[in-house]
Amino acid sequence: MKNIYKLSIFLCFLAITSCKKDFLDLTDPTRKTADKFYQTEDQVQQAVSGAYSSLQDHVNSQYVFAEMSSDNTTIQLNPSDRGQTDRVEAFEFWNVTATNVNIADLYNQSYNALYNINVALSKIEGVTAISDKKKAQFKGELQFMRAYYYFNLVRYFGPVVLMTEPLVNSSDAFKTVRSPENEIYAQIVKDLTDAAANLPLKSEYTGADIGRASKGAALGLLGKVYLTMKDYPKAESTLRQILPLGYILVNDYASVFDPNNKNNSESLFEIQYQGGNNLGEWSSFIYTFAPRGSDGAVTGFPTSRPTGWNIPTKNIIAEFEPNDKRKVVSLKEGYTNAGGTFVAIPFVNKYNHPHTIEGRTDDNWPVLRYSDVLLMLAEAINEQSGPGNAYQYINLVRSRAGLPGLSGLNQETFRTAIRHERRVELAFENDRWFDLKRAFTNAQMVLILNAHGQAEKAAPTVDRGGVPFTGNDYKFDGYEALYPIPDRQRFLDNNLTQNPGY
Structure with missing residues (x-):
């Protein structure tokens, strides 16, 4: 576009x-x-x-x-620079x-x-x-x-x-x-x-x-909406309407994200960017995600200064099964610096492709993919009648990743398999938070996230450079499953209520 x-x-x-118009009801004809x-x-x-x-x-x-x-x-x-303490780091x-x-x-x-x-x-x-x-x-x-x-x-x-x-x-x-x-x-x-x-x-x-x-994009998003609402029959019937529309999985997982393969056969909808020019439509995700101090080792431009945000955790790295082809595409566990030394700081690699102008990449952002549709369909079927008719959809995704198909699971173990598959297939595509909220109660999220937080405190994924943890770091309360309404909005509009806990 x-x-x-x-x-x-x-x-x-x-x-x-x-x-x-309040001021003299005048109209400027220009x-x-x-x-x-x-x-x-x-x-x-x-x-x-x-x-x-x-x-x-x-x-x-x-x-x-x-x-x-x-x-x-x-x-x-x-x-x-601790200026992000109450912003991104929060x-x-x-x-x-x-x-x-x-x-x-x-x-x-x-x-x-x-x-x-x-x-x-x-x-x-x-x-x-x-x-x-x-x-x-x-x-x-x-x-x-x-x-x-x-x-x-x-x-x-x-x-x-x-x-x-x-x-x-x-x-x-x-x-x-x-x-x-x-x-x-x-x-x-x-x-x-x-x-x-x-x-x-x-x-x-x-x-x-x-x-x-397109029609497929609307149906895909509608299917995800029904799944979030836990209306599994409507989710299934909606997602099934996508199957005959011509979408197919791209053979090579890496090519799904290649800027030379935008809007491919697997793409239902992606946010369009255009790099390599001065039109102001470029993306720059890798400059945000590459480790601080990596300079050009990741971006390819020695004068670049990446910010080191959105670093893959040890938790997600361990989630990938052995021989899963998606891992090396989705993330790297480190980089080799200009001096030839390997630096073990992981980074998101999905949006890391060659580009011609520093800071101006050509990567689109995936919003809906056919693999997501297949996994949602498998989930909707399993929630209604168990995994019997759902294997075919999850196994298509696993086969592309070079992994064996699943079989012999009950409804609960299939739920676990779906959650795992969604996590690694859609890693770093802005689905994980929503998948956690859909799959678990607030009380369950407290257990899951606090366990993760304690593990990070004990052995951080990235060295903190001498900055200690505070007493409030990695303490998740159930109310935090919803974000707060901004104070500024409530100041302007007294009718706006605040979410509990804030």
Whole structure:
């Protein structure tokens, strides 16, 4: 999708200028308002592209909330700079508070994107210079993205503010209340059901449109929503609709993430990036994930200064079975520095590919893959009737990894096998936190995560450079399965309640 650029701020401006004007009711004729902008198919497509562009901003930081809070990754501390203690590091050690800047950014970015999506959806019907088919496609794409944002928000925060229409007056933003989770999920299901009915197949997209949300993407996300809701019959029936749509596993696991193989046969949806130029659409995940001090040993650019965040833990490294082909693709257990010495600091390797400009990689971010669909389908079947008809799906994934198929398990041991398989297959793709929350109660998460925390305290994955643990580090309480509503939002809106425990 090379025609997607940074239109988010511009579109937000268009939306704001369409509201009622207080100052003498004057209109600057040089400014475009939202009403004047949404006139042609090209303008609507620009608005939809702006929504896609906002997904980059969203996914750039998701590893903090969905991987580092889990047992998958940790952080390489910088002893000389402790400025991240109450920011990124707080998620690793479960010390997140309502004043955390990262939480505020997540909340604000999500609702800014949702506002733009709602404005675009409200304007599309009034555009006459566009075919009904194209109009339905654009609406489906926006509904898919709205559902994606709300699905993340409700899993992170629980009850959240639900808005499906643009605000008429800016003062209305200070009168919002949190809707119950069941209402949020009902809207997500409606959006994805409508999107699946109206979006084209992935194969129908060509040229610059490759990578847009498709029918398969909507069904895949809807299947995951039903699985999260523990509505296993609907999860199964939804996921089965994907099987005949032409998706297949890529033979080589490494090529799934290769920038030369973007939007491949296994990809239902991925966030699009474009490196190697000055267009501002590049990714830079490896610069965040490579160990501090590795300089160019990992990135290939000696002047680079990676930050050492999202470091794979000993726990996830040990999760891989012997001879699992996915391990060497997903992570490296160290690097060789410029002096020829091996440094045993692990790092995420999935998004590590050659690139031509320092800091500007070409890696897309996977959101939904066919292997995920197969594992979800196996899980949904097992939860209803045991593993009998589910083996075929999990074993397809294991076979690609070079591992033997499973057999002879009961329902509970198959649950354990699915959790293991999801963890290693989808490692570092921002699924682990949500999988833990779906599979276990808060009380069970307390046991799992505190055991992991104690193991990290006893033998840290990465040397802490003399920085001691505090008494609150690695103490997970059940209420922390939900993140706090940012204090800043509650200050602006007295109607917003806080999650228990914060």
